[in-house]
Amino acid sequence: MEFPEHTEALPELQKHPIFSGSQSVGMISGENPKWLHKLPYQRQDSIKRFGHQMLHRDLEHMGLRHEATDGKYETPERSYIVYGASKQQMVDLGSK
Numbered sequence: 001m002e003f004p005e006h007t008e009a010l011p012e013l014q015k016h017p018i019f020s021g022s023q024s025v026g027m028i029s030g031e032n033p034k035w036l037h038k039l040p041y042q043r044q045d046s047i048k049r050f051g052h053q054m055l056h057r058d059l060e061h062m063g064l065r066h067e068a069t070d071g072k073y074e075t076p077e078r079s080y081i082v083y084g085a086s087k088q089q090m091v092d093l094g095s096k
Helices: 011-015 041-062 087-094
Strands: 025-028 065-073 075-083
Touching: 025 087, 041 065, 041 075, 041 087
Parallel strands: none
Antiparallel strands: 025 075, 065 075
């Protein structure tokens, strides 16, 4: 059985960046960075407790369109899908 493409089944998706390729799309999480162990314990606790909210604030401040989602990088974590960010912006966000 053949299934129609998502954009054929739901024409409104044709303009969505994931399907149209009109802009970059990235995924990022602020909850469990791999470099966390290199920080002082107080900062580690702050990131574990508020990393998702701090990332949201940064995305808002940068004016980047984003939507919350659930992700997984070894363990489940709250994440954001980010639209229209440059590679350098994503690197900068991931380095915070």
